[in-house]
Amino acid sequence: MIRTPSLLRRPFFSSSSSPPPPSSSCILPPPSLLRPHLISTPISLRCSAADSRSPPNREMATADNQQDPRLAGIASAIRVIPDFPKAGIMFQDITTLLLDVKAFRDTIDLFVDRYKDKGISVVAGIEARGFIFGPPIALAIGAKFVPLRKPKKLPGEVISEEYSLEYGTDKIEMHVGAVQAGERALIVDDLIATGGTLNAAIRLLERVGVEVHECACLMELPELKGRDRLGDKPLFVLVQSSVDAHDYH
Amino acid sequence: MSAVKDEDPRIDGIKTKIRVVPNFPKPGIMFQDITTLLLDPKAFKDTVDLFVERYKGKNISVVAGIEARGFIFGPPIALAIGAKFVPLRKPKKLPGEVISEEYTLEYGSDRLEMHVGAVNKGERALVVDDLIATGGTLCAAMNLLERAGSEIVECACLIELPELKGRDRLHGKPLYVLVEYH
Numbered sequence: 467m468i469r470t471p472s473l474l475r476r477p478f479f480s481s482s483s484s485p486p487p488p489s490s491s492c493i494l495p496p497p498s499l500l501r502p503h504l505i506s507t508p509i510s511l512r513c514s515a516a517d518s519r520s521p522p523n524r525e526m527a528t529a530d531n532q533q534d535p536r537l538a539g540i541a542s543a544i545r546v547i548p549d550f551p552k553a554g555i556m557f558q559d560i561t562t563l564l565l566d567v568k569a570f571r572d573t574i575d576l577f578v579d580r581y582k583d584k585g586i587s588v589v590a591g592i593e594a595r596g597f598i599f600g601p602p603i604a605l606a607i608g609a610k611f612v613p614l615r616k617p618k619k620l621p622g623e624v625i626s627e628e629y630s631l632e633y634g635t636d637k638i639e640m641h642v643g644a645v646q647a648g649e650r651a652l653i654v655d656d657l658i659a660t661g662g663t664l665n666a667a668i669r670l671l672e673r674v675g676v677e678v679h680e681c682a683c684l685m686e687l688p689e690l691k692g693r694d695r696l697g698d699k700p701l702f703v704l705v706q707s708s709v710d711a712h713d714y715h
Numbered sequence: 716m717s718a719v720k721d722e723d724p725r726i727d728g729i730k731t732k733i734r735v736v737p738n739f740p741k742p743g744i745m746f747q748d749i750t751t752l753l754l755d756p757k758a759f760k761d762t763v764d765l766f767v768e769r770y771k772g773k774n775i776s777v778v779a780g781i782e783a784r785g786f787i788f789g790p791p792i793a794l795a796i797g798a799k800f801v802p803l804r805k806p807k808k809l810p811g812e813v814i815s816e817e818y819t820l821e822y823g824s825d826r827l828e829m830h831v832g833a834v835n836k837g838e839r840a841l842v843v844d845d846l847i848a849t850g851g852t853l854c855a856a857m858n859l860l861e862r863a864g865s866e867i868v869e870c871a872c873l874i875e876l877p878e879l880k881g882r883d884r885l886h887g888k889p890l891y892v893l894v895e896y897h
Contacts, residue, residue, distance in 0.1 A: 545811070547810040547811055550810040551807075551810070557810045559810050559811060561801075561802060561809065561811075561830055561833070564790070564793075564799060564800040564801070564802070565799040565800075565801070565833060566799070567793075567794075567797055567798065567799055570790075570793075570794065570799075570800065571794055574794065593783055594782055594783045594786055594802075594804075594808075595786075597783055597784075597786040597787050598786050598790050598800070598802065599790075601753070601759075601787050601788075601790060601791055602790055602791050602794055604753075604756070604759075605756070605759060605760055605763065605791055608756050609756065610753060610754040610755065610756055610759070611753040611754075611759065611787070612750075612753070612754070613750060613753070613783075613787070615783075618740075619783070620750065621736040621739040621740070621746045621748050622734065622736055622748060622750075641750055644750070644754060
């Protein structure tokens with residue numbers, strides 16, 4: 467049985483102290499994906515900038531109740547595949563976004579606009595979809611790119627961080643010497659669900675003295691509360707999607 | 716038909732940034748580690764620029780990258796030349812309907828997959844990976860793209876191990892590399 471995610475209606479808000487606007491900022495993208503058989507599921511859009519470190523006046527520049535017009539194209543280019551990798555999971559497939567030249571470029575531009583001139587010298591991307599979005603951002607902001615990989619993929623000396631899965635554990639690894647203490651980093655992945663992997667990435671970087679400036683993802687599944695597993699690190703996402711939290715861990 | 720641009724002044728800077736790790740993943744293999752190149756923003760940018768300069772304006776609408784290191788170099792090239800990016804992945808990673816191509820390893824075989832509908836008939840494609848060794852994976856990648864009806868313009872890699880003759884497994888299509896390792 468295919469469960470259709472409920473619409474997530476949450477008004478756009480900023481980290482400033484002004485109250486959220488009264489109207490919902492939910493937009494239904496047209497079901498206009500590339501091929502008729504692709505499934506389009508309505509998802510709400512929210513440019514969420516929960517960065518308590520930004521001065522309020524900087525956040526106000528984006529907090530004017532108007533979503534960036536590029537977000538609609540980005541959200542509608544993401545395809546939802548039901549029951550992958552297992553029954554009940556609505557998988558957010560970004561490969562269709564990569565087929566839309568404008569939407570892919572807009573995605574990168576939105577991150578680059580946010581992170582250039584912030585003194586970020588490291589963009590860390592989580593294998594494998596973080597490898598698609600991290601490097602273009604790194605190149606545009608003049609930062610180095612550091613791949614965070616599954617065990618035994620990196621050839622040199624590594625440090626590892628273990629994290630829990632629903633059943634068992636997994637590890638991510640980074641090359642020794644890739645980053646230096648005191649560098650400022652951005653962590654990039656396509657999606658944050660429970661936040662377990664991102665949390666491990668933060669720990670890995672902090673262990674070597676790096677300051678994690680923010681985590682950046684295209685998509686968030688907010689009901690899984692991944693944001694709460696990032697400690698004091700802010701999260702920036704372009705799009706949110708509602709899920710049945712029961713099937714995710 | 717190949718080009719190794721050792722005249723371009725940027726090549727030397729790129730070459731020196733690639734780290735060789737002996738005996739990985741097993742004894743006797745001198746592993747070409749490109750992660751050290753990614754730590755040098757100028758060298759990384761030069762790498763991408765060299766490919767972009769070659770492929771811009773050639774009416775290439777698809778850049779296919781082979782998991783996982785092809786995912787690092789393919790997208791920046793695709794974005795710069797205005798092409799779509801198509802990830803070619805190990806089995807069971809892509810969530811939608813796929814076509815698969817099997818290829819031989821030293822021991823056993825492996826498979827590469829591509830989403831149905833990612834590529835259209837007649838599209839001109841570039842295949843990108845960090846390195847070509849025996850050419851088995853690139854050959855499988857080309858098969859996937861050709862089965863979907865696209866025309867392979869060229870295969871592009873940072874590094875070639877010429878003694879493994881991977882170049883000869885590319886269906887007669889050209890190969891462009893920045894650096895050879897002997």
